[in-house]
Amino acid sequence: MAPKLMLIDGNSILNRAFYGLKTPVLLSTSDGIYTNAVYGFINILNKFQEEEKPDYICVAFDLKGPTFRHKEFAEYKANRIGMPDELAMQLPIIKEVLDAMNIKQVEIEGFEADDIIGSLARWAEEQGVDTVIITGDRDALQLVTEHTRVKIPTKKDGRTETEEYDYNAVIDRFGVTPTQIIDAKGLMGDKSDNIPGVKGIGDKTAFSLIKDFGSIENLYDNLDKVARDSIREKLEAGKEIAFISKKLATIDTGIRQSWSFDDFTFKPDRIRLRELFKRLEFKSLIEKFNLDDTGKEEKPVKFASVDCIKDSACLEKIRELIMERGCFSLCYLMEKPGIFNHKLIGLGIALDEDRIFYIDILNCISEECFLGIFSDIFENSSIKKYTHDIKDFLVYLKKKDIEFDGLAFDTLVGAYIINPTRDSYNVNELANEYCGVNIESMESLTGKGKNFIPLSQIETGKLSAFAGIQAEAILKISAELDKKIRENNQENLYYDIELPLIFVLAEMEYHGFRIDADGLVEYSKELDDKIAQLISEIYALAGEEFKINSPKQLGAILFDKLGLPAGKKTKTGWSTDAEVLESLEDKHEIVRKILEYRQLMKLKSTYAEGLLNVIDIKTGKVHSSFNQSVTATGRISSTEPNLQNIPIKLDAGRKIRKVFIPTNEDYVLVDADYSQIELRVLAHISNDENMIEAFMRNEDIHADTASKVFDVPREAVTPLLRSRAKAVNFGIVYGIGDFSLAKDLGITRKEARRYIDGYLNKYRGVKQYMDNAVEEGKKNGFVTTLFGRRRYLPELMSKNFNIRSFGQRIAMNTPIQGSAADIIKIAMVKVYNALKEKKMKSRLILQVHDELIIEAHNEEKDQVIDILKDCMENAVKLKVPLCVDVHWGKNWYETK
Missing domain, CATH: 3.40.50.1010 (5'-nuclease)
Structure with missing residues (x-):
């Protein structure tokens, strides 16, 4: 070669x-x-x-x-x-x-x-x-x-x-x-x-x-x-x-x-590169380039040897040591070949820096033996456990009818609280940052891509060393993170909200949400019929057949043949993205039909087909993964599948909710949704008298805003004025400017600016809050929610106007959105605890933005409604009441 x-x-x-x-x-x-x-x-x-x-x-x-x-x-x-x-x-x-x-x-x-x-x-x-x-x-x-x-x-x-x-x-x-x-x-x-x-x-x-x-x-x-x-x-x-x-x-x-x-030959100067990456705070690149030990004069950190436990007699002795010690850290090694399938490979356990063990479940000790000896350890609340990303292990134990208790600290969630915008929260990165030690990463152990090796195929010695050292590191990291959390006055956020929430999310993943598979197939066929009809109509309007999914061919039809006002042009042809098409929606009927075609195609691929692929064969349910350490605002996200973005604007989108059903006929779905929670948080934080008064009178906040901003009597507020006031209300929450508001409402920027100025003139407390939030962000480098969650904002110091403006919007809306996210989490914990304390058959199965869904036993439906209203409306005490709308039905569609 x-x-x-x-x-x-x-x-x-x-x-x-x-x-x-x-x-x-x-x-x-x-x-x-x-x-x-x-x-x-x-x-x-x-x-x-x-x-x-x-x-x-x-x-x-x-x-x-x-x-x-x-x-x-x-x-x-x-x-x-x-x-x-x-x-x-x-x-x-x-x-x-x-x-x-x-x-x-x-x-x-x-x-x-x-x-x-x-x-x-x-x-x-x-x-x-x-x-x-x-x-x-x-x-x-x-x-x-x-x-x-x-x-x-x-x-x-x-x-x-x-x-x-x-x-x-x-x-x-x-x-x-x-x-x-x-x-x-x-x-x-x-x-x-x-x-x-x-x-x-x-x-x-x-x-x-x-x-x-x-x-x-x-x-x-x-x-x-x-x-x-x-x-x-x-x-x-x-x-x-x-x-x-x-x-x-x-x-x-x-x-x-x-x-x-x-x-043109190349050989990196490893010492120089490591120091440069350290200065640039590229911790992950230091690891990727294997620069961890480069240029270090100090002796490498010494970890105690890891004892590999291979029989039940030794396992009994470890159990006795844990009972005597009263605390331990653990690192579980697990494979998940399916959405709801867990294969436990082994467990690293550290009592302290001198006593570290690896329990070899893959080759030596059966699951039954291990759980028979350790189940009461896991369920004992007086034995404190230190973990990293424990949620999957909780789900695994639930499948074995074991309820984990005594969680003292989870380093994944702790690190997220301290810095919610990190790229990753791997144990090796946290060990390096908070303890100054270098340990092996999971990626280094298993490889990646074509070189990936499943844990079950890695030799026991390597697994033992890895899991044991990770367990010891988790013990050390926990102490450092706890210290930092207390320095930041975030202990209530961590110990009262985020840590208990892990159990709630594990419960939701375990129970899952049943899908009517036959109904989903039928729904998919309905979409096929609608898509076929749309394609026929689009061809008729275009006067020829073409590939609708081809931006090049679509651009030629819209801009060259039909002569629509051209937008952006790229090197491969006219841009036909959603932004361009939405701006042309009123120019030609074909544009509206193309947008509808794209929406239906997404519904089919993402939900009609996508959901079928993730239904668990054994349970007939989807068991989504709920993530609490992903978003910068503190909101929960979900994947495999993403149940947070089930569409509701299109009628065809809303109908997908019909296939979400209870486990069996003994249950119904109860849906509780906060009413305008973000605006209520804004009223509380801004202390705006007009807004507080409207909420205290239980008035229609959007009609009240329309009356004040457009200077008309309440009874003269038209649906159009109310709709525009609603857009301004939520636009303020999300920090949009006159350009975005003009686009949303189809008005001029000048008119949009007049709406915003009128709003801020009437709601002076909101204007003062917005100014104060930006100043707080500049002064501290971050803004906080009502519960101490931080969002760091280096963008505020940018010389670039667009980036600085983005930072200002984040400074204004993070305390609102983040506080709303914290409130729903508090409510989730309260609801979970109430159901558990009353030993009810009903269970919380889904959270979507500001709503909670409980699969309620028929005999407990009324009690569940009372619990939801009580826990959600009394989650926190604000200057305005929190209001919750509750509905129930035989499927998710019926609850709305």
Whole structure:
């Protein structure tokens, strides 16, 4: 095999990394240095380095200043917006990282990174070296040869994917050779680089012409052979600009300098790289690059040896030691081959730093023996347990009719309370951060991707060492996290809300929600019929059949054929995303039908088909995983399946709730929903007299707002005014500005601004709260909920207006949304405890935003309704009452 050179377009990949986040929340260090682009760049580099295993690497960067193309065409790239400050400050950092990695960087005055890459690729080919180019720019496809490939990292449905092009792939995708792409660009231009092209010639026509004629030169030599008069006329008028555009689009491959492949070898300076990653607070990268012990002069941390327990006699002795000690930490090793299936592999237990054990359940001690000896340990509330992410283990024990008690601390939840925006909460990362020790990660033990090894196939010695050391680390981390929680005055949030909530979520996962599978199949068929009807109607309105799911073909129908006002254009054609289509909804009937088609297709794939795939065969239920350490606001999320986003706006979406049913006919569903909880929290926090008065009088808050903001008597408030007031009320909660409100209501920004100003003028307490929240965020670096939950806000110090504005919105709405999330959690714990204390058959099975659903036994329905109202309405004492609406039915649909 030939040696391989990997060339990276530095500016392109840095931009890709910077804009990779869908929200303007930027990763930054504790002292406010933005690092999201650097972090993303390193991960992209590492990904392709592992995939390609190159012999040589080089990164090319653009230099500021004009290039030879600007001399050819003064308007070249004139439409480009300057690099935002938050990205510009990261450019020297990534160069410093590359220096530490000993990766060669090349910049040449008067040339772009594309030209450097193109020239290096040709030079390498001349030397018998193959090349792979990593870029976010499809311009590089013209460089593809039999010895040069191009890889383009992309995002699809939130996932990172890679487009890979060799010589044949380019032809398959575009119908032309790589060098002919230059000719096509000469005709169609490139909006992103301000290359004009021939006016009126789109990409489809351009590629077709070059496919037929081979090149621009041959096309113009045979212009009389172009069949369509309109195209020939456009080509004649644009001849000069076509040749200029081709020249601008051509990457220079002729640069030659005194390059040597010795310059492109790479061997990282591990000590320098570790210190740099420490400064940038890239703990996960320190682990990924195995830099944990690099440059450390101190002796490695010594852990006590782990005793592997292989028989019942030894297990009995461990039980006695635990009873005597009164506390222990545990690390469970478990495989989950299915949604609701658990296979216990082993258990690491630490009594203290000298007594660490591993119970080998996979090979030596049966589950029955282990649980027979340890069940009373797990159920004994006086024996304190220290754990990490204990929820799955609680579900496992519930299946064995064992009720876990005595949970003293869970390090996953504790670390989340301290910092809710961490990337991960793995034990090894927490051990490094809070205890200054380096231990093996789960990923290091099992491998990942193609190299993943199930726990059941790993040798016992490795499992024993891993689980035992993790258990000891959990004991140490717990003490440090408890200290930090108390320093932050967050002990009530942790010990009274979050820790008890683990048991509630485990109970919900264990019981699950039954699905009417036959009804789901029938629902899917109904969707098929509606989708087929919509497709027929869309074709009729378009006047032809086309691929509705193809943005390219859809764009051609909407903007080229039907002549709708065009929106954004990307390199692959017109944008047809939801934002664009929603803005055109009133322009043509086809747009509304396409939006409805997309909604129905999502319902079918995500819910009609998706739910069928996750129904547990044994229980006939979906057992969703409820996550309490994911969202920055403190809200609970759910996965596999996500039951938080069951759609309710479309009638077809609401009907999906009909398939959610009780376990059997002995039960009904009772649904309790907080009424306007976030607005009630806002009234409490802002202490606004008008808002408090409206809630105390139990008035329609939206009608009251409409009366005040639009200055009309209450009886004159129309449904339209109420609807607009409702949008303003919730817009204030979510921190939207005049632009978003105008878009939501279909009014001008000026009118939206007038609504917001009118609102803040009438609700002066709210205006004062908003100002104070932003100032608190700037002063402290964070804002808090009523219960002490923190949200850190480095965005408030950004020089970028959009990012700073985002930080201000978060500062204003986090105390509201976060407090509402805390209140529903408090209510969940109260409801769970009430059902348990009364030994009722009914059980809490789902939480969705501000509502709780209980599967209530028929004999207990009325009592359950009373419990829900009492626990939820009295969860906390606010300046305004908390109100709850309760309904029941034989399925979820009937409860609304």
